[in-house]
Amino acid sequence: MQRRSLIQAAGAAAATLGVPRVFAQSWPHGPVRIVVGFPPGGGTDALARVVAQKLSVMWNQSVIVENKPGVAGVLAAEYVAQQPSDGSTLLMAHINSHALAPSLQPKLRYNVERDFVPVVLVGVTPNLLIAGPAQKALTVKDIVARCAAEPGQVSFGSAGAGSAQHLALEMFKLQAKVDAMHVPYKGSGPLLADLMGNQIHYSFETMTAATPHVKSGKVTAVAQTRLKRAKGHPTVPTMQEQGFEGFEATTWYGLAGPGKLPSAIADKINQDVNAVLAMPDVQERMDNYGAEDGGGSREKFRQFIASEIQMWARVVRDAKVKVDA
DSSP states (O other): OHHHHHHHHHHHHHHHHHHHHHHHHHOOOSOEEEEESSOTTSHHHHHHHHHHHHHHHHHTSOEEEEEOOOGGGHHHHHHHHTSOSSSSEEEEEEHIIIIIHHHHOTTOSSOHHHHEEEEEEEEEEEEEEEEOTTOOOOSHHHHHHHHHHSTTTSEEEESSTTSHHHHHHHHHHHHHTOOOEEEEOSSHHHHHHHHHTTSSOEEEEEHHHHHHHHHTTSSEEEEEOSSSOOTTOTTSOBTGGGTOTTOOOEEEEEEEEETTOOHHHHHHHHHHHHHHHTSHHHHHHHHHHTOBSOOOOHHHHHHHHHHHHHHHHHHHHHHTOOOOO
16 A cells, blocks of 8 residues: 555656646647737848748647837837746847847846746847948948048938947947937838938848848948858958958847746747758748857857847947937
8 A cells, every 4th residue: 555655656746747848848739929029021020930930830830920119129028028938928039128228228127137038049140231222332431431521410220229230330430430320210121111212321230131122132231240251141241351340240039938938848949949940941041131050059048148248238338328218
């Protein structure tokens, strides 16, 4: 009798310990949302849709991209931080919400480390310095000369105050020792529409969002902002090649869940997204967008976010960047 009780107790304990893993293997049990902090037409939205489509097939469940634009991605992050930690709502985390906002917005209503579980890095892209169709200055040297001749008059669009595009512009102004006009939008979609319509002059746009318009000839790529050229744009020189030593301003994307997302579910999503990123057709699209270095462990993504927070805090301080909270 005692032996039977011990066996039953051991079996119950094993079953209890196995629940999270079994639950995770059968997860998801319903539709999953990937929340994007920008309107359709931008880089974050494009990559989210690539991943969502593949996961929908893999999981045999709807994976829906939901756009919640505002405050350069911060509103979406605030929203996801407050959602149930059951894996039904994920955030396409972004440099804006997870690396720039902590330094730029002292009244931020979430803590990146406490309120989010980093799941997987999807990709790191350069920004592309792009010019509207009417622009004559089409080298970095000529753009610097124009900004020097017309201080505060040459306009650069961004996806919002405190966005990756905004901070790349601030880095440019700092190194070039020029002034320029920052024009914030509520995402890359409306920014690109105005750039192509010659309402603004230039932008340090995400490579993901800019690439289709560069390929179609609607905008001109002047430079890219990683130290090495991206595979998808082998003929576009880097800022460093055009005289801006050490200039590196990336945009990155990755999936994160609310702060109490169970490790078993986070591990499953990580494993499945790694499988998606390894698919040849996905890799081809990522290369075209300039999205490289994606995949890897949850810990890799956590450490990457921490290093980005530190680096951009220095840029914000040195360039004295202020945005309205």
